[in-house]
Amino acid sequence: MDGQENEQRDTGGEGTPATGRARRWASWPRRAARSWRSGWLRRVGVALAILAVALGGVVAGTYAGGHVGTDIGPFRAELDLSPSLHGGTTVDVPPLGALLLNSHDGPTYLTVRLGALDQRRTQALIDDPASISRASQSAVADVRAGVMRLGLKTLGATLLATLLLAGLVFRDTRRTAWAGGLALMITAGSLGLAAVTMRPQAIEEPRYEGLLVNAPAIVGDARRIANDYTKYAEQLQRLVGNVSQLYTTVSALPVYEPAPGTTRVLHVSDMHLNPTGWQLIRTVVEQFGIDVVIDTGDIxxxxxxxxxxxxxxxxxxxxPYVYIRGNHDSARTAAAVAQQPNAIVLDNSTTTVAGLTVAGIGDPRFTPDKNTSPAGSGLTKQVADQVIGAGEKLATTVTGSPRPVNIALVHDPASAGPLSGTCPLVLAGHTHARQVSKLPQVPGKQPTQLFVEGSTGGAGLRGLEGEKPTPLSMSVLYFDQQKMLQAYDDITVGGTGQAQVNLERHVIKDPAQGAEVPVTPTPTRGGPEPASPSPTR
Known part of the structure; x- marks a missing residue:
């Protein structure tokens, strides 16, 4: 047997070691290719795993550490950095809204939240208005320093998060180091791309949200801005200065803290198809915590x-949206309002909403071609009888209501007279001019206040016919648990082409008498010149 095997090895026949070696040499390229493919796929898999871990660490680190607090002028601000498919900047100015800037490209988004004012510096601003300008001079340097600290902190946070994540996933020093280096490159590259694509001129064309949508000139006159960093710095200083002025004037308002159980009612009127009015209403509803919206017609x-x-x-x-028809609203308009799921249309009827019993009647006229006029002026006897008759009908409804009526609604203030003594408060519109007064008191009856709202839509296109555009007006009414009016805020936003925002607070000392604390108007405007208060009553 051994001799045969030796013979086969010597002759190199079929199945001999020589034949095996030949076969192995012949199959070596295939085995080498399989081994190379296997190694290449393994390396690709490792590389993709490292990339995934690095990206995860960058995102986690940015959310965890991409925020710093800094002082910008008199404000304490929070700077937040977050991943984003498209770059940009949001400047939040609570409770007014936000400015959205297309400031840069790249996968990073910057959010600047202007927070509370420092108490000491705020008092200094109130005592010396000129200090607002001085305080805003450092705004550019403050923002630059804050952004630098934000970038460095984000780099450190993403590197640390990636190293921790890679250590847990790979348990290999070399791969962990690769993941950390890649995360550092991604973060630095993203920040670098944002810096390289920085557009200082973006502050010329901000997009507004909230109340700021109606006061774009808070950042100044865009026509004066040149496309260079110097002008950008000037605009940033102006922005900080004007918002500082707003905060300081609002801080001087009489203090009124609504008690638990307070009902907040937003009174709007005379929208006249102005879509800007809806933007303002939505903002106030959200930011003031409104419970009920009341519309006294001419939508x-x-x-x-x-x-x-x-x-x-x-x-x-x-x-809940309580509505009565104005003289510019048709029956078709009232029907369209009634189809809204949250709307209540009153026409010589009552409703109870948010604990308030409200009675209302629509305007007896349909005169869409008529302009507004002061209550009761220029009316023929026939029309005057119609308008006053509507008030008399509603007074009968209010008197016969099984529940005491808290608020009565009419469109034209000329309808309010017969309601004196039937309820504590009557709301109206029509004249496009805000006015608060007492109705002539009926002996033995409760006093009745008449609140006439201006035009929440700035009188629509009619608001452009005069020398000055009609401002957008609305009021927030605060009712206590007994449904007595405790305070109200008058909000006025300058009409088209104007940039003044007024917030006037009125705190009622004795709801039964309707006496008010005298309040100085607190106007704010975009631009370097000081605002001059204009009476709204």
Missing amino acids: TDWGSEPEASFVGSIALLKK
Whole structure:
């Protein structure tokens, strides 16, 4: 047997070691290719795993550590950095809204939140208004220093998060180091791309949200801005200065802290198809915690069928919306409002909402081609009888209500007279001019206050016919648990082409007598010149 095997090895026949060696040499390229493919796929898999861990660490580190606090002028601000498919900057100015800037490209988004004012510096601003300008001079340097600290902190946080994550996943020093280096490159590259693509001129064309949508000149006159960093710095100083002025004036308002159980009612009127009015209403509803919106009519201009779609924004408020028809609103308009899921249309009827019993009646006229006029002026006897008759009808309804009526609604203030003594408060509109007064008291009856609202839509296109545009007006009414009016805020936003925002607070000392604490108007405006208060009553 051994001899045969030796013979086979010597002859190199079939199945001999020589034949095996030949076969192994012949199959070596295939085995080498399989081994190379296996190694290449393994390396690709490791590389993808390292990349995934690095990206995860960058995102986690940015969310965990990408925020710093810094002083910007008189404000304490928070700077936050977050991953984003598109770059940009948001400047939050609570409770007014936000400015959205297309400031840079890249996968990083910067959010600047202006927080509380330092008490000591705030008092200094109130005592010396000129210090606002001085305080804002350091705004540019403050922002630059804050952004630098934010970038360095973000780099450190992403590197640390990636190293921890890679250590847990790989348990290999070399791969952990690769992941950390890659995370550092990604973060530094993203920040570098944002710096390289920085557009200082973006502050010329901000997009506004909240109340700021109606006061774009808070950042100054864009026509004066040149496309260079010096002008950008000037605009940033102006922004900080004007917002500082707003905060200091609001801080001087009489203090009124609504007690638990307070009902907040937003009174709007005379929208006249102005979509800007809806933007303002939505902002106030959200930021003031409104419970009920009351509309005293003229939501449209002509009461036509195409205008009916304008009332669709009522449903977006997601709050009860009590409405009466104005002289510019048709029956079709009232029907379109009634179709909104949160709307209540009153026409010589009552409703109870948020604990308040409200009675209302629509204007007896339909005169879409008529301009507004002061209450009771220029009315023929026939029309005057109609308007006063509507008030008399509602007074009968209020008197016969099984529940005491807290608020009565009429469109034209000329209808309010017969309601004196039937309820504590009557709301109206129509004249496009805000006014607060007492109705002549009926002996033995409760006193009745009449609140006439201006135009929440700035009188629509009619607001542009005069020398000065009609401002956008609305009021927030605060009722206590007994449904007595305790205070109210008058909000006025300058009309088209103007940039003044007024917030006036009125605190009622004795709700039974309707006496008020005298309040100085607190106007704010965009621009370097000081605002001059204009009476709204």
